[in-house]
Amino acid sequence: MTGPLTPHAAERVDLPGPLAALVTKKPGDAVALLVPGYTGSKEDFAPVLDGMAEAGFRTVAIDLPGQYESPGPEDESAYLPAPLGRVVAGVVEHLAADGKPVLLLGHSYGGLVARAAVLAGAPVAGLTLMDSGPAALPDGPRRTALSLGEPLLRRQGIEAAYATREEMYAQLPMPAELKEFYRNRFVSSSPQGLLGMADGLRHEPDLVASLAETLRERDVPALVVAGEGDDAWSVASQQDMAARLGAPFALVPNAAHSPNTENPRGLLDVLLPVWRSWR
Structure with missing residues (x-):
């Protein structure tokens, strides 16, 4: 099965927060920190x-505060990109403590959060924005x-x-166990988190110029990636964002808004050569 229930060798852990x-068990010479979307x-x-x-x-995928198995505050404003970015910046600092470079990837709303983390000073060695946008x-x-x-x-x-x-899910050809996972994940999440993130998705300003300046000052490389059929932010707007950042832009074929589940092999083919060059 390709999707959230895909078998893998990573172990479930709790990070500071x-x-x-x-977290994958195999040691690596760099860390990839993956931040999910709304x-x-x-x-x-x-x-x-x-x-x-x-x-x-060494790959680390997290639940943001308020998502699924991560607890979160009751204040809706704590789930906007800037405060969540400060949380992720703390995770980057924790992971970077052993001296290995940390590459940060944010998907969709997680891209806005990853951007905020870099603006908050996260010591990243590379930033990937995937199917995310310049603003709301x-x-x-x-x-x-x-x-x-x-x-x-x-x-x-x-x-x-x-x-x-x-x-909506009832109309899709989906295994019962996957439907149950989606239900459990949603109802386990913080209502305040869902409301706060939704507010961020509707009102986040365009911070591309600030991000470009920060990346340039710190000599941090970036990459913008989109599924060729993304239906959230347009491919054109993401391509323009990449140009404004001075970053390469790559399309993942046979994917829409979530290449990580829709075409994972295609996504790896795009990401890994770039990440290796950063390392």
């Missing part, structure tokens, strides 16, 4: 963990779903909010 994480979790990276480890990267989500079905879901979550709670997703 505490943050739930999957409603996501560390399991979203299950299909690429072993491949990254085999390529020489543009108008479209995903943004509309956030606006429609907020009042439901506030009035009726997380179980009612999940029911709308359950209707």
Whole structure:
């Protein structure tokens, strides 16, 4: 099975925070820290963990505060990119303590958080933004779903909010165990976290110029990656973001918004040569 339930050799650990994480056991000469998107979790990276480890990267995938198995505060504003970025910056500092370079990848909302971590001073040796954008989500079905879901979550709670997703999953050819995983993950997440991240997705400003300056001053390389059919931020907007950052841009074929689950081999083919050059 390709997806969050893909078998892998990583072990479940708790990092300082505490943050739930999957960490590969094989030692490497660099660390890859993977940050998931809205409603996501560390399991979203299950299909690429072993491949990254085999390529020489000790790989760490986390749940952000409030996601799935990581506890989080009750303050919705704590889930905006800037405060979450400070949390991730702390994780980078923890992982970098043994002297090995840390490469940071953020997917979707996790890309906005990873950007904030770098702006907060995270000592990264490379930054990858995957299917993320220069600013808030543009108008479209995903943004509309956030606006429609907020009042439901506030009035009726997380179980009612999940029911709308359950209707969507019911129409998809999906194993029962995967549907159960999605349900457990969603209802285990912090309602305040879901609301705060949704607010961030709708209101995050364009900080590309600040990020470009920071990367340039610290001589940190970057990469922008998108699935060729991304339906969140347009491919064109991500390509423009890469140009503004002075970073290479790469498309993952046969993938939309989540190449890590839709075409993990294609994603590794894009990431690993670049990451090896950084190392």
